[in-house]
Amino acid sequence: MRGVKIAAFALLWAASLSCCLSAASPAGDRKLIIAILDQVTWPDLLSGEVKAPTLRRLAREGGVGMMSVRTARASGSEGAYLTIGAGSRATAVALPGVTSPEGMAFDVDEAVEGRPARQVYVSRTGWPVGDNRIVHLGIGELIRRNQVLTYPITLGLLGGALRRSGLRVACVGNADTQRAMHRELVAIGMDEQGLVELGDVGADLLMRRPNVPYRVTTDPARLAAAFHRVAAAADVIVVDLGETSRVGEYAAYMPPSAAWRARSRAIEQADGLLAAVLRGLSQKTWGVLVVTPIVRDADPEERFANLTPVIFRQLDGARGMLTSPSTRRAGIVTNADVAATVLAYFDIEPPAAMVGRPMRVEATTDDTLARVRADDARQGEAEAARRYAFRWVAVLAIIALWASAAVFALGDAVPPWLRSLARCLLLLLLSAPPALLLVALRPLPMPQMLGAAAVIAMVVALLGSALTGWRSGHALPAVALAGLLVYDLLRGATMLQWSPLSYSAASGARFYGIGNEYGGALMAAAIVGIAALLSGRQHPSSGVERFIAGAVLVALAALMGYPRFGANLGMALACAVGFAVFIAYLRRDRPRWTDVVAVLALMLAATGAAIGADLFRRDADASHVGLFFSNVRSQGWGALAQVVGRKWTMNWMLVRSSLWTDVTIAALGVLGAFLLARPRRAVAALAERAWLEPALVSCVVGGAAAWALNDSGIVAAAMVVVYGVGSFAYLGLGDASG
Numbered sequence: 001m002r003g004v005k006i007a008a009f010a011l012l013w014a015a016s017l018s019c020c021l022s023a024a025s026p027a028g029d030r031k032l033i034i035a036i037l038d039q040v041t042w043p044d045l046l047s048g049e050v051k052a053p054t055l056r057r058l059a060r061e062g063g064v065g066m067m068s069v070r071t072a073r074a075s076g077s078e079g080a081y082l083t084i085g086a087g088s089r090a091t092a093v094a095l096p097g098v099t100s101p102e103g104m105a106f107d108v109d110e111a112v113e114g115r116p117a118r119q120v121y122v123s124r125t126g127w128p129v130g131d132n133r134i135v136h137l138g139i140g141e142l143i144r145r146n147q148v149l150t151y152p153i154t155l156g157l158l159g160g161a162l163r164r165s166g167l168r169v170a171c172v173g174n175a176d177t178q179r180a181m182h183r184e185l186v187a188i189g190m191d192e193q194g195l196v197e198l199g200d201v202g203a204d205l206l207m208r209r210p211n212v213p214y215r216v217t218t219d220p221a222r223l224a225a226a227f228h229r230v231a232a233a234a235d236v237i238v239v240d241l242g243e244t245s246r247v248g249e250y251a252a253y254m255p256p257s258a259a260w261r262a263r264s265r266a267i268e269q270a271d272g273l274l275a276a277v278l279r280g281l282s283q284k285t286w287g288v289l290v291v292t293p294i295v296r297d298a299d300p301e302e303r304f305a306n307l308t309p310v311i312f313r314q315l316d317g318a319r320g321m322l323t324s325p326s327t328r329r330a331g332i333v334t335n336a337d338v339a340a341t342v343l344a345y346f347d348i349e350p351p352a353a354m355v356g357r358p359m360r361v362e363a364t365t366d367d368t369l370a371r372v373r374a375d376d377a378r379q380g381e382a383e384a385a386r387r388y389a390f391r392w393v394a395v396l397a398i399i400a401l402w403a404s405a406a407v408f409a410l411g412d413a414v415p416p417w418l419r420s421l422a423r424c425l426l427l428l429l430l431s432a433p434p435a436l437l438l439v440a441l442r443p444l445p446m447p448q449m450l451g452a453a454a455v456i457a458m459v460v461a462l463l464g465s466a467l468t469g470w471r472s473g474h475a476l477p478a479v480a481l482a483g484l485l486v487y488d489l490l491r492g493a494t495m496l497q498w499s500p501l502s503y504s505a506a507s508g509a510r511f512y513g514i515g516n517e518y519g520g521a522l523m524a525a526a527i528v529g530i531a532a533l534l535s536g537r538q539h540p541s542s543g544v545e546r547f548i549a550g551a552v553l554v555a556l557a558a559l560m561g562y563p564r565f566g567a568n569l570g571m572a573l574a575c576a577v578g579f580a581v582f583i584a585y586l587r588r589d590r591p592r593w594t595d596v597v598a599v600l601a602l603m604l605a606a607t608g609a610a611i612g613a614d615l616f617r618r619d620a621d622a623s624h625v626g627l628f629f630s631n632v633r634s635q636g637w638g639a640l641a642q643v644v645g646r647k648w649t650m651n652w653m654l655v656r657s658s659l660w661t662d663v664t665i666a667a668l669g670v671l672g673a674f675l676l677a678r679p680r681r682a683v684a685a686l687a688e689r690a691w692l693e694p695a696l697v698s699c700v701v702g703g704a705a706a707w708a709l710n711d712s713g714i715v716a717a718a719m720v721v722v723y724g725v726g727s728f729a730y731l732g733l734g735d736a737s738g
Contacts, residue, residue, distance in 0.1 A: 037270055037309070050267050067291065100184070104183070158339040169236045320361045382440075403422040405666070409676070437488070440500075513567030524722070560575050
């Protein structure tokens with residue numbers, strides 16, 4: 001009996017001890033290192049002249065990808081670390097050679113203004129320091145600066161969520177130079193009050209190095225010792241390897257060759273620091289996430305896409321390309337995804353304020369490092385081509401449309417050759433978007449990409465003209481574009497991903513579905529193409545033909561909003577408006593406003609049904625459209641007001657600064673010249689082509705809706721009027737019969 005009691009006591013004691021250990025370490029055997037290797041690119045890391053065995057081993061053992069760090073902002077350095085720590089776009093002041101408030105972190109006992117940092121922190125914030133070892137003295141200024149943003153954001157949300165889940169966070173490292181303090185790593189690990197429980201970010205981690213421009217470097221022995229002091233107690237350790245950040249700050253003062261050599265040596269030193277940190281740690285316990293928060297400046301004649309390396313070696317050994325629901329593209333994630341990824345690693349539900357989504361590894365049979373190198377190079381070529389393509393298409397549109405307006409105003413006084421020139425320019429303009437889509441079928445260097453686009457545009461323009469005797473040359477570009485876009489969306493949007501006229505992964509504005517550029521073009525091209533097909537009939541359109549045309553437009557609006565394909569709520573609603581006007585004409589030659597309202601209700605219902613497929617998804621793959629409605633349901637209409645405010649802020653900024661505003665004004669100039677001058681040829685074209693006026697009205701109304709409903713609305717609106725007004729001008733400049 002006594003033995004039974006002793007055994008029972010022993011079992012109870014063991015169970016109590018197990019519970020205590022579990023409570024003391026909620027993460028169990030799961031721990032994570034977030035290593036900062038700043039201001040480098042994949043070509044830097046994979047160069048044959050750079051010896052980085054530790055980083056390459058981690059890359060081969062885990063998932064790799066490219067990280068978008070600009071997240072629709074003009075700069076990739078302002079608030080980069082804050083963004084990772086908040087899981088949402090944050091901002092901060094970042095001036096070269098000046099300590100940013102983002103980097104003003106200190107060990108509690110470091111001297112600041114003649115006092116220990118803990119005292120300065122308390123005097124500035126009024127918050128107690130407690131047993132925390134690191135304080136962020138810039139937290140007050142950073143909170144104030146981010147409170148004026150048009151969307152809610154909580155700085156330090158990652159560190160706070162980890163702390164509230166019972167996990168212990170540490171920050172180790174220092175990237176200071178002689179010019180400025182750089183302890184931005186603390187912005188990743190701190191909680192909402194700017195506090196970190198464990199770690200060392202002080203100047204004691206540095207040693208003098210007179211033969212480099214920045215005069216100091218990280219002391220390998222001290223960094224490794226500081227890391228291993230906290231490794232036994234911490235669950236998450238943010239470690240800044242420092243060296244590449246220092247080179248990034250001073251690279252602008254070096255010749256390109258010297259900057260390259262300094263960067264290469266810095267990567268090798270950082271690799272050695274990481275090897276020392278990982279030495280003795282079990283791969284079954286410690287995951288490693290290597291991130292580059294800030295994109296470095298390009299050297300002269302260097303072309304890259306402003307995407308930074310990310311490596312994630314997890315405990316399960318998953319290998320492949322990193323992706324996330326934020327991007328839905330293998331090999332591309334965003335900086336806002338890092339926080340959600342860390343929380344998911346510990347099975348913690350990300351807070352609603354985090355807009356990022358957890359990364360996952362998509363298995364591939366390819367050599368992942370070879371693929372990421374190829375994708376990075378292709379992104380660089382596409383981004384370089386994008387700078388020219390957007391400008392050239394916009395300038396071509398401005399010239400062609402204003403030339404058309406001038407011809408409308410002058411009427412028969414214009415020489416025939418000038419009229420023909422204006423029509424040629426309009427045909428090239430209408431043929432450019434499908435050409436810039438087709439060149440994305442295969443990787444091409446930037447010059448060849450733009451050259452091929454120019455050749456394809458001319459071929460499409462000439463073919464459209466030849467097939468119709470110059471009467472309806474606009475029809476082929478419109479029908480071709482609509483068909484190509486639908487095909488591409490249904491097949492995975494490969495052409496949209498790589499087209500230089502589509503969305504840009506580097507800018508972080510959009511990663512999947514259809515962007516505002518081609519979304520606007522699809523709306524107008526569909527309307528213009530259907531109008532051209534109906535007008536080309538030898539007899540009035542039958543009821544069946546009108547029904548089919550209306551059904552096609554309803555399906556396109558649904559496709560635009562469906563999360564798996566279009567996933568563009570603003571453009572789906574704009575299409576519902578523009579298509580509703582045209583369908584009202586399909587129902588009745590002279591529709592009443594009640595017809596438009598009735599059709600619009602039907603269109604919105606169809607679009608809503610497509611979008612609603614995403615509302616009830618509970619997994620992490622819900623699109624941003626589904627997340628928007630989920631946030632409205634959980635947070636109320638305030639979430640809608642915040643989205644509207646943010647979109648209008650960006651839209652108004654683009655209206656004031658974008659060439660697409662000039663394109664839209666030029667299109668309005670064409671309409672104004674027509675209404676004032678009533679040129680004979682244009683009036684005849686409207687009279688002969690029964691569907692030209694409905695198409696023009698639908699495009700104008702749809703363009704206005706696109707402008708009002710999208711964050712880049714002026715871009716979408718400009719693409720709508722390019723096809724709508726451009727097609728009308730092309731026909732209105734023809735001979736009296738067409």
